[in-house]
Amino acid sequence: MLRKKVTEDSPARDEEIERIGRELRHAIDSRFSRSLSIRELDTGSDNAVEIEINNLLNAFYDVERFGITFVASPRHADLLMVTGAVTRNMENAARKTYDAMPSPKYVIAVGDDACDGGIYKGTYAVLGGADKLFPVDLKIPGNPPTPTQILAGLLALMKNASGTS
Amino acid sequence: MTHPVSAAADALCDLFGETNISSRITTGQGNEIYFSAGEPEFEAAIPYLSAHKFVLISLFCAEGFARSGYTLFYVFERKGSILVLLRNITSQAASIARIFPTAAWFERECRDGFGVEFDGAFDNRRLFLHESYPDHLHPLKKSVCNLPVTMKKEIDITDEYPFRRVEGEGVYQVPVGPVHAGIIEPGHFRFSVIGETIFNLEIRLFYTHRGIEKLSEGKLPRDCVKIAEAVSGDESVANAAGFCMAVERFSGIVVPDRAWHLRTILLELERCCSHLGDQAGMLTDIAFPLGASQFSVLREELFRRNEVLTGSRFMRGMLCIGGTSRDVDTAQLTELAGFLKEFRKRYKIGLKIVLSTPSVIDRFERTGIIKKPLLRPLNITGPAARASGGRVDVRINHPYGLYNRFVPALIPLKDGDVLSRFTIKAAEIMNSLELIGQVIDQITEGSIKSDSPVSDGYSLALVESARGQNLCWVRVKAGVIERYKVRTASFCNWLAIEHAIAGNILADFPVINKSLNLSYAGTDL
Numbered sequence: 001m002l003r004k005k006v007t008e009d010s011p012a013r014d015e016e017i018e019r020i021g022r023e024l025r026h027a028i029d030s031r032f033s034r035s036l037s038i039r040e041l042d043t044g045s046d047n048a049v050e051i052e053i054n055n056l057l058n059a060f061y062d063v064e065r066f067g068i069t070f071v072a073s074p075r076h077a078d079l080l081m082v083t084g085a086v087t088r089n090m091e092n093a094a095r096k097t098y099d100a101m102p103s104p105k106y107v108i109a110v111g112d113d114a115c116d117g118g119i120y121k122g123t124y125a126v127l128g129g130a131d132k133l134f135p136v137d138l139k140i141p142g143n144p145p146t147p148t149q150i151l152a153g154l155l156a157l158m159k160n161a162s163g164t165s
Numbered sequence: 166m167t168h169p170v171s172a173a174a175d176a177l178c179d180l181f182g183e184t185n186i187s188s189r190i191t192t193g194q195g196n197e198i199y200f201s202a203g204e205p206e207f208e209a210a211i212p213y214l215s216a217h218k219f220v221l222i223s224l225f226c227a228e229g230f231a232r233s234g235y236t237l238f239y240v241f242e243r244k245g246s247i248l249v250l251l252r253n254i255t256s257q258a259a260s261i262a263r264i265f266p267t268a269a270w271f272e273r274e275c276r277d278g279f280g281v282e283f284d285g286a287f288d289n290r291r292l293f294l295h296e297s298y299p300d301h302l303h304p305l306k307k308s309v310c311n312l313p314v315t316m317k318k319e320i321d322i323t324d325e326y327p328f329r330r331v332e333g334e335g336v337y338q339v340p341v342g343p344v345h346a347g348i349i350e351p352g353h354f355r356f357s358v359i360g361e362t363i364f365n366l367e368i369r370l371f372y373t374h375r376g377i378e379k380l381s382e383g384k385l386p387r388d389c390v391k392i393a394e395a396v397s398g399d400e401s402v403a404n405a406a407g408f409c410m411a412v413e414r415f416s417g418i419v420v421p422d423r424a425w426h427l428r429t430i431l432l433e434l435e436r437c438c439s440h441l442g443d444q445a446g447m448l449t450d451i452a453f454p455l456g457a458s459q460f461s462v463l464r465e466e467l468f469r470r471n472e473v474l475t476g477s478r479f480m481r482g483m484l485c486i487g488g489t490s491r492d493v494d495t496a497q498l499t500e501l502a503g504f505l506k507e508f509r510k511r512y513k514i515g516l517k518i519v520l521s522t523p524s525v526i527d528r529f530e531r532t533g534i535i536k537k538p539l540l541r542p543l544n545i546t547g548p549a550a551r552a553s554g555g556r557v558d559v560r561i562n563h564p565y566g567l568y569n570r571f572v573p574a575l576i577p578l579k580d581g582d583v584l585s586r587f588t589i590k591a592a593e594i595m596n597s598l599e600l601i602g603q604v605i606d607q608i609t610e611g612s613i614k615s616d617s618p619v620s621d622g623y624s625l626a627l628v629e630s631a632r633g634q635n636l637c638w639v640r641v642k643a644g645v646i647e648r649y650k651v652r653t654a655s656f657c658n659w660l661a662i663e664h665a666i667a668g669n670i671l672a673d674f675p676v677i678n679k680s681l682n683l684s685y686a687g688t689d690l
Contacts, residue, residue, distance in 0.1 A: 040348045044373045046686045047350055048398025048479050051442065054348050055468070058461040072346035088316060089295045089372045089689075090351060093343045119395060123311045124304050125376030144398065146478060 012060060020151050021066045027158035028067035032078060035067050036158070039077035039101065043094045043133075044126060045084025049111040049144040053081065056147050063151065074100040079157075082130040085113040085120045091127055098134045108138040108157060110150060115139040171246030172219075173198045180213055181206060194414035195625040196563075197240070197247040207252055208259070215264045219243040222544050222657075223636050224271035225650040226279045228307050230640070235279055238650075240625070240636065245562045247625065260286035266542045267657060278305035278378075290327065293371040293689065296320045304379050311379050331357035331365045339671065343372045347675075350685035354674075361670040366663050373689040381649040386412050386619045386639075387486055389646050393637075394481050396651055397687030399442070402428075402435045403630035404637070404651065404687075405484040410565060411639040412486050415622030418615050424488030425566045426608040430498075431480050432628075433597040433604075438467050439631030440548075440590040443682040447587055448519065450676040451528040459515030463508065470501065488614035495610075502605045509598050516591055529584035533665040533677030536581060543664075544657040547633020549681050552589045553581030559629035570607075571600050586680040619644070630654055632682060653687035 028036045040053055056063045057070070071077050074097045086094055098107070109130040112118040116139075117128040130136050138160075140153035177186050177200055191199045202210060223240040230236040231253040239250040239261075252258060260283035262268040272283045273292035280303035283289075294302065297316045303309065317324075331338075336357050343351035351372040357365040377396055381389045393408035394401040406428060413420060420428075441464035448457035468478040474493050475483045483489055519525055537554045539545060550557050554577050560568040561575050574596050578585040623640035633654030640647045658681060665677055 041344060042350050042373065044375050045350070046373075046395045046398040047684060048401070050348055050350060051399060052478070055461075055465060058465050059458050060462070060465045070348055074344075084373065085375060087373055087375050088297060088314075089293075089374050090343065091316075092297070093351065093372070097344050119392065120375050120380065122313065123376050123380055124302075124309075124314050125374055125379075127313075143481065144479070146472075 014060065014148075017061060017148060017151065020148070020155050021063070024068070024151065024155045024158060025066045027155065027161075031158060031161055032067070035069055036079060036154075037069050037071045037077045038079045038081050039071055039074045039097070040081045040083070041074075041094060041097050043082055043084050043090045043114070043130065044087035044120075045111065045113065049083040049114075052144050052147050052150060053083070053110070056150065061147050061151065068154070074098070075102065077101050077105070079106040079108065080134075081108055081110055082114045082136075083110050085117045085126040086128060086130060086133055087126050088124075091133070094133055106137045106157060106161065107134055108140060108153060109136050110140045110142075110153075111144045112141050115141050118143075171198070172217075172243040173241070173246040173248035176210075176214065176217060176219070176243070176248065180210055193249070193624050194417075194622075195247070195411070195627070197249050197625045199249045199251060201251040201253070204252075207250060210250060211261050211264055214241055214248075217243070218541065219248070220541050220544050221261075221265040221267045221271075222247075222634065223638075223650070223652045224268055224275065225638065225652070226275040226281055226305070227640065227648045227650075228279065228305075229647070235281060237275065237281070238638065240638075242562075247563075247627075249625070254281065256280060257282045257284060259284050262286055262288070266660075267544045270656065270660070277303065279303050280306065293374040295371065295374075296324045296326060304376065311376065311382070326369060328355045328369070329365065329367050333359075335359050336364060352685050356671060356674075358671060361672070363666050363669055363671055363674070366666045368659060368663060370659065370685060371689045373686050375690070377651070377690040378649055381646045383645050385645060386641055389649060390485060391482070392649075393651070394479075396690065397653060397655070397684040398479060399439050400435070400630045400632065400635065400653065400684065400687060401479045401481050402431045402484060403628050403635055404653070405481075406432060406566075407626045407628040407635050407637040407651070408639060408649070409484055409486050410628070411624045411626040411637055412619055412641065414624040414626065415639075415641070416486075416617065416620045418487050418617045418619070420488050420566075420615060421612040423492075423608060423611040424613045424615075426604050427489050427493060427613065428484060429567050429571065429604050430501075430601050431475070431483060433601050434467060434471060435480060436597050436631045437594050438464055438471070439682070440594050441467065443590055443679060444519075444587060446679040446682070447529075447583065447676055448525070450679050451525065453519070453522065453525055456515065456519040456522065456525065459518060460512075463512055463515065466508070470504065473497070474501065485614065486619060487617065488612070490614070492613045495608075498605045498608065502602055505598050505601060509595065512594065512598075520588075526584065528673075528676065529587055530582060531580075532583040532673050533669055533680060534581045535661050535665045537579075539661060539664055543660050545633075545661045547629070547631070547654045547658065548586055548589045548593060549633065549658050549661060551575070551577045552585035553577075554579045557634065559627045559634050563627050565626070565628065567604065571603050573597075573600060583676055583680040623648075632684060632687075633658060651690065653684060655684040655688045659683050659688055 219241040237252040339356040341354040353369040445460040
């Protein structure tokens with residue numbers, strides 16, 4: 001019982017992530033009663049952004065320690081994280097997902113294509129960026145944005161959210 | 166006129182006699198043989214090719230290739246040779262899906278894109294154009310401009326996508342998606358289940374159809390590399406390589422040796438990232454986070470390496486027509502080699518933890534079996550095929566770049582279950598690490614890009630991506646892209662899951678799905 005805990009060293013301590021994380025933790029504690037539930041929605045991404053969002057859960061970032069949870073249902077979500085341009089084939093499903101979320105709700109667009117349609121803007125197969133379907137509170141550009149950039153974007157939104165309401 | 170001895174040329178000689186065909190064969194720069202077949206010849210060729218174990222690896226359509234109408238390109242592969250049968254049509258053709266099952270999706274794709282009707286096809290449902298698209302829109306026709314379209318406001322019940330009906334006592338349906346529970350791409354799965362056991366699965370995809378092929382048309386070839394990279398995020402390098410290779414082949418561009426060394430390093434790094442992600446995902450899906458985190462940590466380290474080497478975690482923007490867009494200095498490469506040596510040791514530790522855990526083996530073994538006889542009819546390739554005894558690897562069957570010099574190991578497994586796919590991916594990671602080491606050892610200084618211009622022409626290119634055989638066909642006319650056809654390994658491999666899942670329990674679906682690691686974006690285009 002008094003033996004040293006069996007654990008491995010943390011792979012790397014990235015001061016930038018720790019700083020963003022601490023601030024994020026603080027903002028989430030005060031604004032969202034300690035937990036921010038995120039529903040991820042791919043409306044036509046090329047899967048690179050999904051990979052980076054998934055990477056937020058690996059041991060380098062481990063964002064659950066900052067109060068962030070990715071949830072399986074939009075009904076449990078405070079925030080919708082949209083990736084990819086909105087394709088015509090996903091339009092309905094995307095709208096239903098947004099509608100299923102309880103208010104108040106936030107939407108962030110992650111990646112160039114979700115921000116404004118990116119390289120697909122104005123073509124037959126897409127409607128455009130996420131803001132063509134619902135109000136978007138924050139856009140995080142990038143092809144794809146890195147996990148750190150996504151985290152920094154979340155922090156910006158949380159700070160803004162704490163300030164305004 | 167002499168022809169290279171190949172299964173494709175032999176088949177044509179055998180079918181139509183050498184004197185008849187010798188003047189009608191054209192050999193493409195990717196060593197593919199093009200043969201324009203009249204309708205009776207085509208009808209004779211199809212059963213022959215099926216009987217002689219040719220695999221239909223792609224079927225695509227192009228407009229304006231012949232003097233008028235459409236041209237269908239039937240791409241067959243056998244023993245390292247490729248035969249492309251050209252079939253000129255006005256707007257109708259006989260279906261071959263009953264003989265070559267892979268043709269079912271290909272034909273539906275051609276029908277949506279160009280409005281080509283296939284007589285006798287057993288499946289005439291739309292594929293990438295879902296219900297809300299207007300009825301007579303065929304976006305890949307040259308007469309259709311790539312502009313926003315007015316969608317149907319109301320979807321009539323008769324327009325709804327009819328799923329296969331599975332009926333019987335105790336059979337019920339479980340619809341899943343398009344929006345899934347995890348952080349994953351969209352797609353719909355329609356399970357018919359008896360108790361816990363899956364009786365039938367039908368997949369419906371193309372939710373992320375974003376018009377990649379149409380988007381490329383009219384663009385300068387060099388501007389199209391980033392479109393190729395957007396086909397599937399985790400195959401950015403492979404698809405960019407396929408596109409560049411096709412253009413380089415018909416333009417006669419010789420890629421400098423150093424550039425090919427760099428490309429090979431990137432291609433193999435991408436394979437490692439992809440396989441590590443699959444392995445971590447498979448372990449997450451059976452609730453073994455201790456094992457999963459071993460691999461996700463290693464994968465993150467690779468992503469960070471990618472960024473140091475190329476400026477992008479997905480190595481985007483690195484490949485260009487004629488070589489690579491920038492160099493990596495030798496000191497960095499030496500450091501990479503050292504890093505990978507350590508990496509290899511740590512990877513083996515992770516592997517040992519996983520493979521010595523009985524509960525892991527229990528979940529993986531005999532789960533989601535793909536039987537070997539399915540490989541050829543469905544053109545299943547990549548680790549999914551090699552785990553089921555398939556001896557297929559583009560790097561070996563159709564070597565490109567430096568794969569003649571740096572030959573990957575091909576040691577197929579036989580069982581075809583999740584465990585085999587996990588194990589084969591482990592072997593491939595080890596092999597890729599070794600290949601990268603060899604390439605770094607032998608890289609020499611020199612130019613990284615050829616300045617030869619792109620000319621008009623067309624060519625086929627095959628690349629072994631992490632998921633298997635990716636095919637691309639590019640035609641440049643008047644300096645711009647006339648047609649860019651890309652068919653990723655996932656497009657064919659997706660159908661394997663309908664077979665792998667039958668008889669398994671619903672709770673095993675995630676791990677079976679992850680073990681095949683199919684790209685939605687790369688299929689939906």
